[in-house]
Amino acid sequence: MKNLRASGAEALLSASALFSSFSSDELAYLAEKSEILELKDGQTVFEPGAPGDRLYIIASGSVLVYAPEANSVLAELVAGDSFGELELLTGAARNARSRVEGETKLLAFPAGGVALKDALAGRPAVAARILRSFLLVVSGRTREANALVKENSPIVRELKRQVYGDKLTGLYNKAYLEENLGSLLSSPIALVMMKPDNFKDINDRFGHEAGDAALVLMAGELNRIVGVNAGIAVRYMGNELAAILPGRDREGALEAARFIQDRLSSLDLSSATGDASSRFSMSLGIALYPEHGVGAAALIAAAEGLPLVGRGRGGSLILFPEDAA
Numbered sequence: 001m002k003n004l005r006a007s008g009a010e011a012l013l014s015a016s017a018l019f020s021s022f023s024s025d026e027l028a029y030l031a032e033k034s035e036i037l038e039l040k041d042g043q044t045v046f047e048p049g050a051p052g053d054r055l056y057i058i059a060s061g062s063v064l065v066y067a068p069e070a071n072s073v074l075a076e077l078v079a080g081d082s083f084g085e086l087e088l089l090t091g092a093a094r095n096a097r098s099r100v101e102g103e104t105k106l107l108a109f110p111a112g113g114v115a116l117k118d119a120l121a122g123r124p125a126v127a128a129r130i131l132r133s134f135l136l137v138v139s140g141r142t143r144e145a146n147a148l149v150k151e152n153s154p155i156v157r158e159l160k161r162q163v164y165g166d167k168l169t170g171l172y173n174k175a176y177l178e179e180n181l182g183s184l185l186s187s188p189i190a191l192v193m194m195k196p197d198n199f200k201d202i203n204d205r206f207g208h209e210a211g212d213a214a215l216v217l218m219a220g221e222l223n224r225i226v227g228v229n230a231g232i233a234v235r236y237m238g239n240e241l242a243a244i245l246p247g248r249d250r251e252g253a254l255e256a257a258r259f260i261q262d263r264l265s266s267l268d269l270s271s272a273t274g275d276a277s278s279r280f281s282m283s284l285g286i287a288l289y290p291e292h293g294v295g296a297a298a299l300i301a302a303a304e305g306l307p308l309v310g311r312g313r314g315g316s317l318i319l320f321p322e323d324a325a
Helices: 006-015 024-032 085-090 124-139 143-148 154-164 174-184 199-206 208-227 250-265 296-304 306-312
Strands: 035-039 044-046 055-066 073-078 097-109 189-196 232-237 240-246 282-289
Touching: 006 024, 006 055, 006 097, 024 124, 035 055, 055 085, 085 124, 124 154, 124 174, 154 174, 174 232, 174 240, 174 296, 189 199, 189 250, 189 296, 189 306, 199 208, 208 232, 208 240, 208 250, 240 250, 250 282, 282 296, 282 306, 296 306
Parallel strands: none
Antiparallel strands: 035 097, 044 097, 055 073, 055 097, 189 240, 189 282, 232 240
């Protein structure tokens, strides 16, 4: 076993159906997280019941896949073919036996001992592209696989949670907002961004662990508020949260923002800080589609700086983009 030279790994990745549409930067990143396996004739790649924790691309040689309880060959794979994607996608154990024919080199992703989530940590955009590519490749192979990876299947929901979920708060993360907001912009929608004016004070007085706990309380309350009205709560960055509110015009968005501000400002933080008097002061910004932006990036840019403007003006404010001029 040895590391592939980066250029060779990138070439193998780009030649596979799974990664053929990836950029050179993404391929370079994935190549760093991969390794090569050099196997002798007849050597086993995996047995039934083995963990499905990686996928393989054949660099040279060939691989035979056998039925788990028989010696019949299910498939013969050659250079350029990939296998193991479904198990990596689902986390299921292997349900077949595979061995190599002749001396064979395999590109394995991720490298041995590295979990998929760790290999993709810090690169949510790459993880999202892999998810989409998995779905396309796997669903194209069999009807059973196609049914397995339906948009609302538990497997896909769990993968989306891992890619788009914020670990601290459980809300959707920045990557989700940036990559999915555009698909919602077909009718009026409001994007509300919010930050506590006094979060630094909470951290300074009670410590960062208390600050994180207070943020979790705020996120949970926001999720309850917007969920009732088919909205989506997001942790955008740090202590800045966002709410996507479908079907809201200017008046409806302002009404919703005032309600959110009131609920979050009156939220009891004592379980986080140990102080019954601790409360957040909240400033919020509202951007409307299509009034303030016709694309996701423009709408986010119109709203994200407004809470800081509100804090700079004394706090507890709700602003539209034109109010910040």
